[in-house]
Amino acid sequence: MLIKKKWVYDLKKRQWYTFSFINLKLSIYIFNLERGKRAPGAPLRMSKKIIVVGGGVAGLAAAEAARKNDELAEITLICGESVPPYNRTQLSHIFHENKTLDKLLLKPLHWFSDNKIQLKMGELVKEILPEKKQLVTLTGSIYTYDVLILATGAINYLPPIVKDHGPRVATLRNIEDATEIRLACLGANRVIVVGGGLLGLEAAFSLKQYGNKVSVVELAPTLLPKQTNEKTSLQIQNAVIQSGIDLFLGESVTAIDESDSSITVTLASGKKLTSDLVLFSIGIRANTLLAKNIGLATNKGIIVNDFMQTSDPNIFACGDCAEASGVIYGLWAIAQKQGTVAGTNAVGGQNKFVPWIPRTVFNSFGINLFSIGEIISMPKDNEQIVILEENSESSFGQLYLRNGKAVGALLFNTTKLVGKVTKLVENNSPFTSEL
Numbered sequence: 496m497l498i499k500k501k502w503v504y505d506l507k508k509r510q511w512y513t514f515s516f517i518n519l520k521l522s523i524y525i526f527n528l529e530r531g532k533r534a535p536g537a538p539l540r541m542s543k544k545i546i547v548v549g550g551g552v553a554g555l556a557a558a559e560a561a562r563k564n565d566e567l568a569e570i571t572l573i574c575g576e577s578v579p580p581y582n583r584t585q586l587s588h589i590f591h592e593n594k595t596l597d598k599l600l601l602k603p604l605h606w607f608s609d610n611k612i613q614l615k616m617g618e619l620v621k622e623i624l625p626e627k628k629q630l631v632t633l634t635g636s637i638y639t640y641d642v643l644i645l646a647t648g649a650i651n652y653l654p655p656i657v658k659d660h661g662p663r664v665a666t667l668r669n670i671e672d673a674t675e676i677r678l679a680c681l682g683a684n685r686v687i688v689v690g691g692g693l694l695g696l697e698a699a700f701s702l703k704q705y706g707n708k709v710s711v712v713e714l715a716p717t718l719l720p721k722q723t724n725e726k727t728s729l730q731i732q733n734a735v736i737q738s739g740i741d742l743f744l745g746e747s748v749t750a751i752d753e754s755d756s757s758i759t760v761t762l763a764s765g766k767k768l769t770s771d772l773v774l775f776s777i778g779i780r781a782n783t784l785l786a787k788n789i790g791l792a793t794n795k796g797i798i799v800n801d802f803m804q805t806s807d808p809n810i811f812a813c814g815d816c817a818e819a820s821g822v823i824y825g826l827w828a829i830a831q832k833q834g835t836v837a838g839t840n841a842v843g844g845q846n847k848f849v850p851w852i853p854r855t856v857f858n859s860f861g862i863n864l865f866s867i868g869e870i871i872s873m874p875k876d877n878e879q880i881v882i883l884e885e886n887s888e889s890s891f892g893q894l895y896l897r898n899g900k901a902v903g904a905l906l907f908n909t910t911k912l913v914g915k916v917t918k919l920v921e922n923n924s925p926f927t928s929e930l
């Protein structure tokens with residue numbers, strides 16, 4: 496009778512086990528199971544090959560989570576851009592603060608080698624071959640995966656009227672865009688920002704600080720209607736105008752004429768604005784092409800379940816390219832959270848993405864605005880507005896209750912209560928006076 500010992504790796508518990516057994520012809524009797532480190536000389540288990548496509552915050556978080564949960568996985572992060580992952584939300588700061596790329600990097604370069612994450616920069620994935628579990632890049636490189644994570648983000652939307660635009664039409668999504676806009680706006684230029692949402696206003700503020708003459712064209716009759724109330728919106732509007740920006744509310748662009756020396760925008764009202772550059776900031780479109788081409792379920796984004804898994808169980812998606820419960824959030828913190836969930840699950844975890852209550856942080860024109868959840872301006876019978884702080888024109892805090900429970904909050908030029916109101920709204924807690 497021969498007693499044998501074997502080492503096995505439990506993928507779920509990420510732990511090596513040894514078991515001893517007696518092989519009696521047909522049956523194997525295991526009589527001892529103990530945990531331990533891999534035996535010296537024992538064969539390594541095949542490490543899982545995880546490939547993440549897209550080096551934005553979602554892709555980085557996915558790679559980081561995969562590494563945290565599996566020491567042995569072979570992780571490759573393929574970045575279409577030729578730079579390491581950086582903070583996209585700070586891009587407009589490049590104009591007036593002269594922020595350089597090194598100030599925006601999310602991790603120092605050595606972090607990738609320290610964590611055994613292969614970083615491939617300037618590599619665009621052209622197609623996925625799901626039956627071979629392979630990826631092909633534009634340069635012809637082939638990567639094989641066990642599990643694939645798509646974190647391809649989004650592009651900025653351009654309306655059909657600027658289909659074949661020249662260099663005087665711009666959008667701001669990546670470091671290249673920011674560098675080009677910065678160069679184009681050297682010296683006093685005229686810039687029209689189309690879209691007075693958060694990103695459009697931030698860009699307008701930055702371009703104004705950078706010495707340009709700036710106009711903002713916004714379709715809605717008020718600024719940031721979803722993120723604030725009427726009174727605050729008016730205060731933001733005044734601050735924008737006082738900064739010297741021309742504001743055109745309730746207007747849309749109906750035509751664009753671009754010449755070598757200038758570009759003219761015609762508005763729905765018939766007004767014509769001439770400038771040197773037009774920057775569109777009117778929303779995003781998820782990068783779904785890779786997924787669509789292999790028949791993954793897609794809608795506006797790549798459809799994922801709560802585990803961030805696509806219709807192919809070996810492929811996950813996260814961030815701005817993913818549509819979870821019908822929503823593409825387009826928000827930094829959510830992309831990061833989804834990336835963490837996708838990365839954890841790619842190596843055998845079972846984490847769920849819990850939908851997040853959207854929040855807004857706006858820091859321009861000398862205004863500091865934080866809002867979360869629903870903003871209630873005209874309370875119904877079961878709704879209440881609680882004044883949290885001294886209600887002055889220039890600084891105030893409000894909490895919105897429905898049936899006595901927190902559903903939203905707005906803090907204007909005060910940040911003291913951000914943590915507390917966030918918790919109340921996230922937990923839909925009843926309001927008590929001790930805050």
Ligand SMILES: Cc1cc2nc3c(=O)[nH]c(=O)nc-3n(C[C@H](O)[C@H](O)[C@H](O)COP(=O)(O)OP(=O)(O)OC[C@H]3O[C@@H](n4cnc5c(N)ncnc54)[C@H](O)[C@@H]3O)c2cc1C
Binds near residue numbers: 548576621647
């Ligand atoms: C100027 C600006 C300001 C912003 N400000 C805020 C803010 O204040 N608050 C907030 O919450 N959000 C903000 N956002 C939005 C936020 O940045 C995004 O929600 C977030 O970056 C999404 O991360 P992601 O990783 O999903 O996608 P992305 O950051 O878009 O990254 C996707 C990456 O994938 C790469 N890629 C795409 N296709 C391929 C391919 N085929 N092969 C290889 N690589 C590929 C892209 O090049 C890109 O690098 C801002 C965005 C911008 C542009």
